[in-house]
Amino acid sequence: xxxxxxxxxxxxxxxxxxxxxxxxxxxxxxxxxxxxxxxxxxxxxxxxxxxxxxxxxxxxxxxxxxxxxxxxxxxxxxxxxxxxxxxxxxxxxxxxxxxxxxxxxxxxxxxx
Amino acid sequence: xxxxxxxxxxxxxxxxxxxxxxxxxxxxxxxxxxxxxxxxxxxxxxxxxxxxxxxxxxxxxxxxxxxxxxxxxxxxxxxxxxxxxxxxxxxxxxxxxxxxxxxxxxxxxxx
Numbered sequence: 001x002x003x004x005x006x007x008x009x010x011x012x013x014x015x016x017x018x019x020x021x022x023x024x025x026x027x028x029x030x031x032x033x034x035x036x037x038x039x040x041x042x043x044x045x046x047x048x049x050x051x052x053x054x055x056x057x058x059x060x061x062x063x064x065x066x067x068x069x070x071x072x073x074x075x076x077x078x079x080x081x082x083x084x085x086x087x088x089x090x091x092x093x094x095x096x097x098x099x100x101x102x103x104x105x106x107x108x109x110x111x112x
Numbered sequence: 113x114x115x116x117x118x119x120x121x122x123x124x125x126x127x128x129x130x131x132x133x134x135x136x137x138x139x140x141x142x143x144x145x146x147x148x149x150x151x152x153x154x155x156x157x158x159x160x161x162x163x164x165x166x167x168x169x170x171x172x173x174x175x176x177x178x179x180x181x182x183x184x185x186x187x188x189x190x191x192x193x194x195x196x197x198x199x200x201x202x203x204x205x206x207x208x209x210x211x212x213x214x215x216x217x218x219x220x221x222x223x
Contacts, residue, residue: 004154032210043116043203043214044155087154091210098143099168100212102154 002027002092006103013078013110021073021106023088031091033071034100035064038085047086078110114138116215118204124221125194133189133218135204145212146179146189147203155203161187194222 005024013019025033032051036044048057050066057064061082063074073086085107089100117136125131137144143162147155148171157171163184172179176195181187191198199222205212 034211036214041216043205043216046211046213049210089154098207098210098212099145099157099160099171100155102156104152104154 002090002101004088004090004101004103006086006088006106008106009104010107011109013075013108015079015110015112016077018074018076018078020075021086021108023071023073023103024069025071025088025090026069027090027092027101029093031093031098033066034089034091035071035073036087036089038087038105044087075108078108080110080112083108083110116204116206116213118202118215118218120218121216122219122221124223126223127196128193130190130192131194131220133191133202133220135187135189135206135215137185137187137204137206138213141206141208141213142184143207143212144181144187145205145207146187147205148173149201149203149217151200158189158202191220194220196222198222 003026007022032049035047038044048064053068055066061076065072085105087105089102119134145160146158149155159179160168161181176192178190201217201219203217205214
Protein backbone atom coordinates (compact mmCIF):
# COMPACT_ATOMS: atom_id res chain seq x y z
CA UNK A 1 0.00 0.00 0.00
CA UNK A 2 1.28 3.45 -0.93
CA UNK A 3 2.06 5.44 2.22
CA UNK A 4 3.70 8.70 3.31
CA UNK A 5 4.97 9.38 6.85
CA UNK A 6 6.27 12.76 7.99
CA UNK A 7 8.36 13.51 11.06
CA UNK A 8 8.44 15.19 13.43
CA UNK A 9 4.76 16.10 13.85
CA UNK A 10 5.79 19.50 15.21
CA UNK A 11 9.06 21.39 15.39
CA UNK A 12 9.85 24.55 17.31
CA UNK A 13 12.99 26.45 16.38
CA UNK A 14 14.55 29.75 17.28
CA UNK A 15 14.93 32.24 14.47
CA UNK A 16 18.15 31.39 12.63
CA UNK A 17 18.29 27.78 13.90
CA UNK A 18 18.58 25.46 10.89
CA UNK A 19 16.94 22.02 10.79
CA UNK A 20 15.38 19.36 8.54
CA UNK A 21 11.95 17.84 8.08
CA UNK A 22 11.61 14.22 7.00
CA UNK A 23 9.20 12.55 4.59
CA UNK A 24 9.42 8.74 4.32
CA UNK A 25 7.44 7.01 1.61
CA UNK A 26 6.56 3.61 0.21
CA UNK A 27 5.09 3.55 -3.26
CA UNK A 28 4.97 0.94 -6.01
CA UNK A 29 6.36 3.37 -8.54
CA UNK A 30 7.14 7.04 -7.99
CA UNK A 31 6.03 9.55 -10.59
CA UNK A 32 6.98 12.49 -8.36
CA UNK A 33 7.34 13.74 -4.78
CA UNK A 34 5.91 17.11 -3.86
CA UNK A 35 6.40 19.56 -1.01
CA UNK A 36 3.72 22.07 -0.11
CA UNK A 37 3.36 24.73 2.54
CA UNK A 38 0.01 25.32 4.23
CA UNK A 39 -0.86 28.34 6.34
CA UNK A 40 -3.87 28.25 8.70
CA UNK A 41 -7.17 28.69 6.87
CA UNK A 42 -5.56 28.39 3.42
CA UNK A 43 -5.04 25.72 0.82
CA UNK A 44 -1.63 24.09 0.28
CA UNK A 45 0.87 26.21 -1.65
CA UNK A 46 3.21 24.41 -4.04
CA UNK A 47 6.94 24.51 -3.22
CA UNK A 48 8.88 21.77 -5.05
CA UNK A 49 8.62 18.67 -7.23
CA UNK A 50 11.33 15.99 -7.15
CA UNK A 51 11.38 13.13 -9.65
CA UNK A 52 14.45 10.98 -9.07
CA UNK A 53 16.88 9.99 -6.32
CA UNK A 54 19.71 12.46 -5.94
CA UNK A 55 17.69 15.40 -7.19
CA UNK A 56 17.75 18.65 -5.19
CA UNK A 57 15.69 21.85 -5.48
CA UNK A 58 16.18 25.17 -3.67
CA UNK A 59 14.04 28.19 -3.00
CA UNK A 60 15.19 30.95 -0.66
CA UNK A 61 15.86 29.31 2.73
CA UNK A 62 14.43 25.92 1.69
CA UNK A 63 16.14 22.99 0.01
CA UNK A 64 14.46 19.69 -0.82
CA UNK A 65 16.35 16.45 -1.45
CA UNK A 66 15.22 12.98 -2.51
CA UNK A 67 16.44 9.40 -2.00
CA UNK A 68 14.73 6.15 -2.95
CA UNK A 69 12.95 5.97 0.42
CA UNK A 70 12.70 9.50 1.78
CA UNK A 71 12.87 13.20 1.17
CA UNK A 72 14.20 15.95 3.37
CA UNK A 73 13.19 19.58 3.51
CA UNK A 74 16.13 21.52 4.87
CA UNK A 75 15.47 24.97 6.26
CA UNK A 76 18.45 27.26 6.71
CA UNK A 77 18.41 30.23 9.09
CA UNK A 78 14.60 30.30 9.28
CA UNK A 79 12.55 33.42 9.94
CA UNK A 80 9.20 33.69 11.78
CA UNK A 81 7.41 34.00 8.43
CA UNK A 82 8.53 30.44 7.62
CA UNK A 83 6.14 29.19 10.32
CA UNK A 84 3.56 26.94 8.64
CA UNK A 85 2.64 23.29 8.17
CA UNK A 86 4.82 21.59 5.56
CA UNK A 87 3.15 18.78 3.66
CA UNK A 88 4.78 16.05 1.59
CA UNK A 89 2.91 14.08 -1.07
CA UNK A 90 3.77 11.34 -3.56
CA UNK A 91 2.27 10.72 -6.94
CA UNK A 92 2.32 7.01 -7.87
CA UNK A 93 2.59 5.78 -11.43
CA UNK A 94 -1.05 5.05 -12.28
CA UNK A 95 -2.25 5.36 -15.85
CA UNK A 96 -4.48 8.38 -16.44
CA UNK A 97 -4.59 9.37 -12.80
CA UNK A 98 -2.50 11.95 -11.04
CA UNK A 99 -3.83 11.80 -7.50
CA UNK A 100 -1.51 12.68 -4.63
CA UNK A 101 -1.04 10.62 -1.47
CA UNK A 102 -0.26 12.88 1.47
CA UNK A 103 1.54 12.78 4.76
CA UNK A 104 -0.01 14.39 7.84
CA UNK A 105 2.45 17.28 7.76
CA UNK A 106 5.04 18.86 10.06
CA UNK A 107 3.95 21.98 11.91
CA UNK A 108 6.94 24.32 12.00
CA UNK A 109 7.05 27.19 14.49
CA UNK A 110 9.87 29.72 14.31
CA UNK A 111 10.21 31.87 17.40
CA UNK A 112 11.73 35.37 17.05
CA UNK B 113 -9.01 34.32 -12.52
CA UNK B 114 -5.49 34.21 -11.16
CA UNK B 115 -6.05 31.22 -8.91
CA UNK B 116 -8.48 28.51 -7.91
CA UNK B 117 -11.51 29.88 -6.09
CA UNK B 118 -13.97 28.01 -3.92
CA UNK B 119 -17.33 28.97 -2.50
CA UNK B 120 -18.67 29.20 0.04
CA UNK B 121 -15.60 29.52 2.26
CA UNK B 122 -17.59 28.38 5.29
CA UNK B 123 -20.75 26.31 5.45
CA UNK B 124 -22.70 25.24 8.51
CA UNK B 125 -25.31 22.55 7.91
CA UNK B 126 -27.71 20.72 10.14
CA UNK B 127 -27.39 16.96 10.09
CA UNK B 128 -29.46 15.59 7.24
CA UNK B 129 -29.23 18.68 5.02
CA UNK B 130 -27.81 18.60 1.50
CA UNK B 131 -24.88 20.90 0.62
CA UNK B 132 -23.18 21.95 -2.61
CA UNK B 133 -19.59 23.17 -2.75
CA UNK B 134 -18.29 24.99 -5.80
CA UNK B 135 -14.83 25.12 -7.38
CA UNK B 136 -13.78 27.59 -10.09
CA UNK B 137 -10.52 26.35 -11.63
CA UNK B 138 -7.64 28.25 -13.13
CA UNK B 139 -8.59 28.97 -16.73
CA UNK B 140 -7.36 26.24 -19.08
CA UNK B 141 -6.58 23.70 -16.37
CA UNK B 142 -7.76 20.36 -17.66
CA UNK B 143 -7.39 18.31 -14.48
CA UNK B 144 -9.44 18.94 -11.36
CA UNK B 145 -9.24 17.16 -8.01
CA UNK B 146 -11.32 17.20 -4.84
CA UNK B 147 -9.71 16.41 -1.48
CA UNK B 148 -11.04 16.18 2.06
CA UNK B 149 -8.83 17.44 4.89
CA UNK B 150 -9.55 16.67 8.54
CA UNK B 151 -8.05 18.85 11.26
CA UNK B 152 -4.35 18.14 11.71
CA UNK B 153 -4.20 15.72 8.78
CA UNK B 154 -3.07 15.83 5.21
CA UNK B 155 -5.62 16.00 2.40
CA UNK B 156 -7.29 12.76 1.28
CA UNK B 157 -8.20 12.17 -2.33
CA UNK B 158 -11.90 12.11 -3.20
CA UNK B 159 -12.24 12.31 -6.97
CA UNK B 160 -10.53 13.38 -10.21
CA UNK B 161 -11.77 14.91 -13.46
CA UNK B 162 -10.05 15.33 -16.78
CA UNK B 163 -12.13 17.95 -18.57
CA UNK B 164 -15.73 16.82 -18.01
CA UNK B 165 -14.89 13.16 -17.54
CA UNK B 166 -14.74 11.81 -14.00
CA UNK B 167 -11.87 9.35 -14.30
CA UNK B 168 -11.59 8.29 -10.67
CA UNK B 169 -14.12 8.51 -7.86
CA UNK B 170 -12.60 5.83 -5.68
CA UNK B 171 -12.04 8.19 -2.75
CA UNK B 172 -15.65 9.25 -2.30
CA UNK B 173 -16.55 7.91 1.15
CA UNK B 174 -20.15 6.96 0.41
CA UNK B 175 -22.90 7.25 -2.18
CA UNK B 176 -24.00 10.44 -0.41
CA UNK B 177 -21.07 12.17 -2.10
CA UNK B 178 -21.39 13.20 -5.72
CA UNK B 179 -19.21 15.40 -7.92
CA UNK B 180 -19.74 16.84 -11.38
CA UNK B 181 -17.99 19.03 -13.91
CA UNK B 182 -20.49 19.20 -16.79
CA UNK B 183 -18.67 21.65 -19.08
CA UNK B 184 -15.12 20.84 -18.10
CA UNK B 185 -14.65 24.00 -16.07
CA UNK B 186 -16.56 24.70 -12.83
CA UNK B 187 -17.04 21.69 -10.57
CA UNK B 188 -19.52 21.04 -7.80
CA UNK B 189 -19.16 18.59 -4.94
CA UNK B 190 -22.53 17.66 -3.48
CA UNK B 191 -23.07 15.91 -0.18
CA UNK B 192 -26.53 14.57 0.53
CA UNK B 193 -27.97 13.96 4.01
CA UNK B 194 -24.90 15.35 5.75
CA UNK B 195 -23.53 13.58 8.81
CA UNK B 196 -21.26 14.90 11.57
CA UNK B 197 -18.36 12.87 10.22
CA UNK B 198 -18.55 14.90 7.02
CA UNK B 199 -17.23 17.95 8.91
CA UNK B 200 -13.90 18.82 7.30
CA UNK B 201 -12.24 21.22 4.89
CA UNK B 202 -12.93 20.37 1.26
CA UNK B 203 -10.12 21.38 -1.07
CA UNK B 204 -10.20 21.73 -4.83
CA UNK B 205 -7.00 21.59 -6.89
CA UNK B 206 -6.40 22.01 -10.61
CA UNK B 207 -3.45 21.34 -12.87
CA UNK B 208 -2.10 21.14 -16.41
CA UNK B 209 0.91 19.04 -15.40
CA UNK B 210 2.27 17.26 -12.33
CA UNK B 211 1.93 20.19 -9.91
CA UNK B 212 -1.50 20.82 -8.45
CA UNK B 213 -2.68 24.27 -7.41
CA UNK B 214 -5.15 24.55 -4.59
CA UNK B 215 -8.01 26.80 -3.71
CA UNK B 216 -8.55 28.09 -0.17
CA UNK B 217 -11.02 25.33 0.68
CA UNK B 218 -14.53 25.21 2.07
CA UNK B 219 -14.83 24.50 5.78
CA UNK B 220 -17.96 22.41 6.34
CA UNK B 221 -19.35 22.05 9.84
CA UNK B 222 -22.25 19.66 10.36
CA UNK B 223 -24.17 20.19 13.58
